Amino acid sequence: MRLLIIGLDSMPADLLYNHEDLPNIKSVIDNGFSTILESCKPPITIPAWMVMMTSKNPGRLGVYGFRHRQHYSYTDGWITTSDKIKEKRLWEYLAEYGKRSCLIGVPPSYPPYEINGAMISCFITPTTKNVYTYPSNLKDEIEGLVGEYKFDIKFRTDNRDYILRELYEMTEKRFKVINYLLNKERWDLFMFVEIGVDRLHHTFWKYYDKTHHKYVPNNGYEHVVRDYYRYIDGKIGELIKQVDDDTLILIVSDHGTTKMKGCICINEWLIQEGYLSLKSYPDKQTDLNKCDVDWSKTKAWGWGGYYARIFINVKGREANGIISKDEYEQIREELRKKIERIRGPNGEYLNNKVYTAEELYGEARGDKPDLLVFFDDLYWRSAGTIGHRSLYLDENDTGPDDSVHSYDGIFILYDKKKRIKKRIERMSIYDVAPTLLALMGIEIPKGMEGKVVKEIIELYK
Secondary structure, three states, rough: EEEEEEEEOOHHHHHHOOOOHHHHHHHHOOEEEEEEOOOOOOOOHHHHHHHEEEEEOHHHHHOOOEEEEEOOOOOOEEOOOOOOOOOOOOHHHHHHHOOOOOOOOOOOOOOOOOEEEEEEEEOOOOOOOOEEEEOOOHHHHHHHHHHHOOOOOOOOOOHHHHHHHHHHHHOOOOOOOOHHHHHOOOEEEEEEEEEEHHHHHHEEEEEHOOOOOOOOOOOOOHHHHHHHHHHHHHHHHHHHOOEEEEEEEEEOOOOEEEEOEEEEEHHHHHHOOOOOEEEEOOOOOHHHHHHEEEEHHHEEEEOOOOOOOEOOOOHHHHHHHEEEEHHHHHHHHHHHHHHOOOOOOOOOOOOEEEEEEEHHHHOOOOOOOEEEEHHHOOOOEEEOOOOOOOOOOOOOOOOOOOOOOOEEEEEEEEOOOOOOEEEEEEEHHHHHHHHHHHHHHOOOOOOOOOOOOOHHHHOOO
């Protein structure tokens, strides 16, 4: 048995499973196994794809998002790259049994590393001037095929027409490379992730989702999401035709997507509540690390993003820490209770969830935050910048953005030889790796957190 994994970054279950005009995907659903795939916390591209491929939680991976603090520095940080992942991934388990893999754009895969097979790195690749393939000479083949390869697009801009052109160009090149390597390489596992779906949502969701507070009927971009989905559906149809009957096909997403209601300015709130002290307040939107922070009077500060990360200024840990270790738990619990009570701009209730890393993950490695804050089930982003003189923003402070991430992704499995329609309510992202290993006849390693989904094994073994 071979396995083709079609990764669609941020594809939401509620949209895809109710979309009637995607004939290829609908045929797979109607003749295969499908379910809602519940993502990890936080449901972010990095770490979610690695959670899926390792069956280890973000705490054990030591990866809590795209960026992290560097050794309790106030300003220094690091970006999650492939070499930060120390746990074995699906293809590394397969390699122990002599099985070859071909990987394209699976985050994080920059810098590319040696595998039993071939690899093209993902959207965090800085430029095409860097080595972005394994083996390195594969780069010449790719550029001979499509010219300059596109890993990602600049999507946080108001020029929607430009984004749309770039989106289709990137995706067209990606599928040209996919089709080439699908036939050229010898593989047991072929996996790719198309990041374009995620970029589409962030850029055009308010034009598509009629429940979005910024939706305008009959707008000029109303059919952009539908048209791109149809385009992707056509590409998937081409891949399905190419693979043989002994190839199992999985269409999967790392998380879902939904409308963004706005941003809560976490550092403005911390200033207001007396936890963060500035020597002078900026006269325009300013990143925290460019503000004149009085660390000798600051108890805590935060980072923005899909969720807020709160850091406590601990004596003996941070360079200018003021919170003693005896006070730490009291301050952390005080912050948790206050943040849970934050309301919306009109006084409305927000379903805020505040966690410690240990509560979520048990073991929490690396540069973890002291608190992880999910505002209103993630409908509200966290804004880390200062200078707004408000706790609420209507827009993302890092550029135009219409959507946020949700927990419900997709999992659709299809065998061309069998016509089986099976649907279960949901499964966990942690269940993917052990279930796929079981399908390929490989013993499940100790330490994986997910389980083998028996309903799948019964259908496809």
